Amino acid sequence: MQSTAPRSRLRTILRVGAPLLLVAVLAGCLLPPEPRTEAGRSVFNLYLLLLGLAAVVFVGVEGFILYAIFRYRRKPGDDVLPEQHHGNNLIEVIWTAIPSVIVLVLFVFSMLSLAEVEARVEGDEGVSIQVEGFQWSWRFIYEDEGVAITGTAAEPPEMVVPVGEPVVLTLTALDVNHAFYVPDFLIKRDLIDFGEHREDNELRFTVTEAGTYAGQCAEFCGTAHADMTFTVRALERAEYDAHLAAIAEGEEPPEPVTGECAETIEISADNLSFDIDEFEVPAETEFCIEFENRENLPHNVSIYTAAGEDLFIGEFLNQAGNITYLVPALPAGEHTFVCDAHPNMVGDVIVTSD
Amino acid sequence: MATTTLEPRAGTYRQSWVLDWLTTVDHKKIGILYILNSFLFFFAAGILALLIRAELAVPGLQFTDYDTYNQAFTMHGTIMIFLFIVPVLAGFGNYIVPLQLGAPDMAFPRINALSFWLLPLGGGLIFSGYLFGGAAAEGWTMYTPLSNAPYARNVGTDLWIIGLTLVGTASILGAVNFIATIFKMRAPGMTLFRMPIFVWTILVTATLILLATPVLTAGLIALFIDRNYGGSFFDPSVGGNPILWQHIFWFFGHPEVYIVILPAMGVVSEVLPVFSRKPLFGYKAFVFATIAIGLLSFSVWAHHMFTTGAVFLPFFAFMTTLIAIPTGVKMFNWLGTLWRGKLMLTTPMLFALGFLSMFLIGGISGVMLGQPPFDFHVQDTYFVVAHLHYVFFGGSVFGVFAATYYWFPKMTGRRLNEPLGKIHFWIHFIGFNLAFFPMHQLGLDGMPRRIADYDPNAGWTLLNFVSTIGAFMIAVSIIPFLINVVATFINGERVGDDPWEANTLEWATSSPPPPHNFDRLPPIHSERPLFFLTHGHGHPAERPEDLVEEELVDEKPGDIEERPEDLV
Numbered sequence: 013m014q015s016t017a018p019r020s021r022l023r024t025i026l027r028v029g030a031p032l033l034l035v036a037v038l039a040g041c042l043l044p045p046e047p048r049t050e051a052g053r054s055v056f057n058l059y060l061l062l063l064g065l066a067a068v069v070f071v072g073v074e075g076f077i078l079y080a081i082f083r084y085r086r087k088p089g090d091d092v093l094p095e096q097h098h099g100n101n102l103i104e105v106i107w108t109a110i111p112s113v114i115v116l117v118l119f120v121f122s123m124l125s126l127a128e129v130e131a132r133v134e135g136d137e138g139v140s141i142q143v144e145g146f147q148w149s150w151r152f153i154y155e156d157e158g159v160a161i162t163g164t165a166a167e168p169p170e171m172v173v174p175v176g177e178p179v180v181l182t183l184t185a186l187d188v189n190h191a192f193y194v195p196d197f198l199i200k201r202d203l204i205d206f207g208e209h210r211e212d213n214e215l216r217f218t219v220t221e222a223g224t225y226a227g228q229c230a231e232f233c234g235t236a237h238a239d240m241t242f243t244v245r246a247l248e249r250a251e252y253d254a255h256l257a258a259i260a261e262g263e264e265p266p267e268p269v270t271g272e273c274a275e276t277i278e279i280s281a282d283n284l285s286f287d288i289d290e291f292e293v294p295a296e297t298e299f300c301i302e303f304e305n306r307e308n309l310p311h312n313v314s315i316y317t318a319a320g321e322d323l324f325i326g327e328f329l330n331q332a333g334n335i336t337y338l339v340p341a342l343p344a345g346e347h348t349f350v351c352d353a354h355p356n357m358v359g360d361v362i363v364t365s366d
Numbered sequence: 367m368a369t370t371t372l373e374p375r376a377g378t379y380r381q382s383w384v385l386d387w388l389t390t391v392d393h394k395k396i397g398i399l400y401i402l403n404s405f406l407f408f409f410a411a412g413i414l415a416l417l418i419r420a421e422l423a424v425p426g427l428q429f430t431d432y433d434t435y436n437q438a439f440t441m442h443g444t445i446m447i448f449l450f451i452v453p454v455l456a457g458f459g460n461y462i463v464p465l466q467l468g469a470p471d472m473a474f475p476r477i478n479a480l481s482f483w484l485l486p487l488g489g490g491l492i493f494s495g496y497l498f499g500g501a502a503a504e505g506w507t508m509y510t511p512l513s514n515a516p517y518a519r520n521v522g523t524d525l526w527i528i529g530l531t532l533v534g535t536a537s538i539l540g541a542v543n544f545i546a547t548i549f550k551m552r553a554p555g556m557t558l559f560r561m562p563i564f565v566w567t568i569l570v571t572a573t574l575i576l577l578a579t580p581v582l583t584a585g586l587i588a589l590f591i592d593r594n595y596g597g598s599f600f601d602p603s604v605g606g607n608p609i610l611w612q613h614i615f616w617f618f619g620h621p622e623v624y625i626v627i628l629p630a631m632g633v634v635s636e637v638l639p640v641f642s643r644k645p646l647f648g649y650k651a652f653v654f655a656t657i658a659i660g661l662l663s664f665s666v667w668a669h670h671m672f673t674t675g676a677v678f679l680p681f682f683a684f685m686t687t688l689i690a691i692p693t694g695v696k697m698f699n700w701l702g703t704l705w706r707g708k709l710m711l712t713t714p715m716l717f718a719l720g721f722l723s724m725f726l727i728g729g730i731s732g733v734m735l736g737q738p739p740f741d742f743h744v745q746d747t748y749f750v751v752a753h754l755h756y757v758f759f760g761g762s763v764f765g766v767f768a769a770t771y772y773w774f775p776k777m778t779g780r781r782l783n784e785p786l787g788k789i790h791f792w793i794h795f796i797g798f799n800l801a802f803f804p805m806h807q808l809g810l811d812g813m814p815r816r817i818a819d820y821d822p823n824a825g826w827t828l829l830n831f832v833s834t835i836g837a838f839m840i841a842v843s844i845i846p847f848l849i850n851v852v853a854t855f856i857n858g859e860r861v862g863d864d865p866w867e868a869n870t871l872e873w874a875t876s877s878p879p880p881p882h883n884f885d886r887l888p889p890i891h892s893e894r895p896l897f898f899l900t901h902g903h904g905h906p907a908e909r910p911e912d913l914v915e916e917e918l919v920d921e922k923p924g925d926i927e928e929r930p931e932d933l934v
Contacts, residue, residue, distance in 0.1 A: 044743060044810040055739045062740060066730045073726050076701050077719060086643070086708035093901065094708045099648035103702070104695070108651075111694035115687045115733070122687075122737040123680060129739045147517075188512040189608065191673060191746060195812020198743040202674045204609060205511070207602025213675035226824070230746040230814045232505050234512055235432045238817035284516075355432075 045196050049217040052198030054128040061121055138178030145190035145203040146310045147353055148236040157256045162328055164352040165239035172245045174252040175222045181215040191231035194244055200230050219246040275299040279313055282306035290360035295344035301337040305329040311351045315361055391475035392881055393464050396482050400457025403486055404450050411445035414438045419837035422830050425822040435818035436503035443506030448533050449489040451762045455629040456540050458769045459568045465872035466562045468553025468887045473546035477539050484536035491529030495522025502526035510600035510611040515593045527590045534583040541575035544568055555890035562870045566653050567632030570660040571625050578621035585614035609676050616667035624663045630765025634718045637768050638700055640868045641715035642707030648699040655692035662689045672741045679738045686736035693729055713787030717768035720795050724760025749809025755802045775865045779877040780858030786850040790843050797839025804829035869894035
């Protein structure tokens with residue numbers, strides 16, 4: 013007995029200490045990204061409080077479990093019953109009261125944080141952007157500037173916002189539910205078509221630091237949910253204005269395409285499929301596609317090589333409508349046309365080189 | 367008369383054992399059928415989990431395409447929750463509750479058989495989507511409008527709805543049966559506050575099922591009408607409300623969380639006292655805490671909807687945070703049970719202690735998620751996935767394994783091999799933490815759930831890879847478990863009727879019990895009738911009030927040799 017005692021004490025220290033050390037290391041890592049919005053800063057601070065309380069509870073309870081395992085282990089051959097404690101009402105009251113106090117304090121801090129996150133600056137509505145989510149990309153509409161940035165799953169859109177100014181997003185779902193989420197901002201909000209039952213959701217934030225931040229749809233929205241990404245680029249006010257102006261310039265309607273097409277292909281989309289399986293065009297010749305979207309879902313026509321290289325990306329029609337694409341000359345061979353929002357909508361493009 | 371009719375009529379006719387099991391109305395056989403059926407679904411859903419983890423190990427699409435992946439996580443969640451955790455605990459309830467009550471069977475044996483047989487049927491329908499162009503792929507939460515026409519036109523979704531309606535119906539029937547059994551079939555002397563704690567948790571669970579599951583079933587039927595008969599419950603373009611589905615689903619879905627955790631808590635509350643050689647600390651406080659959790663569970667559903675912008679945040683945050691109090695009381699009572707006990711680290715005890723330490727983490731992250739501002743960041747990220755697995759897997763599934771190792775000797779007369787059991791536990795425990803702990807960080811970093819692929823530059827690769835290793839370790843840990851079960855069943859150590867020196871009535875009959883369960887019942891003066899029997903009257907440690915009742919009620923213990931007439 014004498015000789016084993018120190019060894020078992022060492023073992024106990026190791027067994028208890030090692031997990032505690034692990035916890036300390038892990039707790040150091042368990043942090044969200046450095047917040048880049050004012051609301052995010054408030055969320056981050058609340059999380060630090062939560063993490064601190066969690067660490068205390070975790071170490072306390074797990075520590076007691078480990079202590080009990082080593083301290084109260086039954087020794088072989090020990091058949092004497094331990095004292096039969098059935099409980100103690102005073103202790104029950106105490107350990108009901110302690111978590112009650114903890115959670116009430118927590119709730120107060122949580123509500124204070126919520127008030128900060130939801131705070132709005134009266135009289136300064138800031139930059140207003142309408143965000144439309146659809147399967148599987150986004151459109152960011154700057155109504156005042158007359159700019160709309162539409163993305164595709166393959167080419168995610170970029171939202172530009174000014175640094176240090178409140179931004180108000182109006183979140184509209186064109187089909188199923190989506191969620192606007194930028195991890196660096198530490199906030200998200202769902203895009204839901206409430207019909208006549210509610211107004212569209214709003215999300216308010218003020219970005220505190222210039223930079224480009226990755227964002228992604230967080231509410232599962234169907235097949236290509238994983239591709240529904242975007243970026244938010246926070247720019248100083250002057251750069252922001254210049255950027256939007258440039259986009260507005262670039263968005264001048266393209267030259268009307270009339271009579272210059274060597275060939276015109278008609279394609280329509282309905283019921284999540286194209287009406288044709290294949291079409292044939294001569295090589296090294298520009299041609300036109302008259303595309304008709306017959307349903308209120310986003311569709312486009314893009315052309316890719318067999319290897320997946322893009323030859324032409326058509327602009328999206330997010331609702332029923334018509335568009336004429338001017339397609340540049342294509343190399344001879346067999347290519348694929350596809351709707352970028354619906355990978356199942358495909359057909360063959362045969363480019364003949366006579 | 368009472369005794370003769372209970373004798374099995376073995377000599378009068380013969381039937382094959384297959385037919386016997388297919389037509390049985392014996393709660394013990396039905397319980398075993400429940401458990402076997404649930405484990406089959408567990409393995410199927412586990413294989414889907416491995417597919418998911420394999421796909422996420424590194425960026426890019428290696429094993430699945432988007433649709434296969436979406437079907438995999440939808441089926442994984444649905445099967446694990448509705449066809450594994452709920453039924454396997456119902457199976458243990460089926461087997462154990464009548465025995466713990468000293469009853470010969472459930473109150474409605476044929477309804478009991480019906481509620482079991484609906485499960486393979488419903489589960490089969492849910493899975494059969496794979497045969498008809500793909501299973502449901504909208505997530506186990508089936509949010510509208512995504513699950514509604516025209517966005518999900520697959521037959522798999524309809525089969526999912528029909529199958530789940532059957533499973534829900536099975537659950538409701540089972541709940542009615544449990545409640546009737548517990549209120550009407552208790553042995554003489556077993557007052558409500560002498561019921562084993564496992565029975566209490568099953569009672570509260572059954573009540574939750576009875577109140578919550580019909581809401582889901584109604585919602586499923588509404589969704590089916592929307593999809594197939596031009597209904598407009600959830601379609602905003604014709605005046606429906608898509609958020610209504612979320613309310614319906616979570617009004618069921620949050621009590622559902624307690625439906626799967628309460629019986630596991632009950633198992634742990636049976637195992638800890640037995641292997642600490644002490645009574646459960648604060649039995650009544652524990653019962654009240656269980657009831658409190660059951661009541662509160664109906665007022666917190668919208669905490670799943672904080673980011674919808676359509677719910678009143680302070681109310682639901684407050685109610686959610688309140689649940690931490692009864693849960694904390696339970697945790698303290700478990701710790702109080704360990705305190706100054708004499709702990710025996712058998713495999714069931716290891717799984718019960720594993721439950722305490724893992725469920726704690728799930729509970730803590732649950733309180734965090736209940737705070738709306740923090741939820742705004744991590745809702746629909748891997749933080750939620752980590753949280754729910756620490757509750758469902760670290761909690762309920764650890765409880766299921768504790769129950770399996772604990773009650774296997776009762777069901778077969780043979781004890782599962784302890785060294786193999788410990789190997790199972792440790793690989794399982796380490797694998798579980800490797801698989802799910804890193805997900806907390808992934809969620810904090812902003813990785814959304816339900817994505818088949820992620821950006822290699824996002825910094826999520828290492829933790830995903832670790833998580834995948836952990837998932838495969840869990841799968842490996844199942845191998846010694848299966849070997850153990852099969853080998854023990856064929857040629858295991860025979861350990862008699864009461865190998866654990868346990869406290870409750872199921873150990874007062876033979877292992878396995880006869881069809882009528884008990885030839886004789888011991889007197890019942892506390893929630894530990896067997897302890898009382900073993901350690902004699904007037905043990906100094908037993909409560910004084912029990913001793914008083916002892917003298918009043920149990921004048922001639924020999925009277926209880928025959929089953930009391932009123933029980934038959």
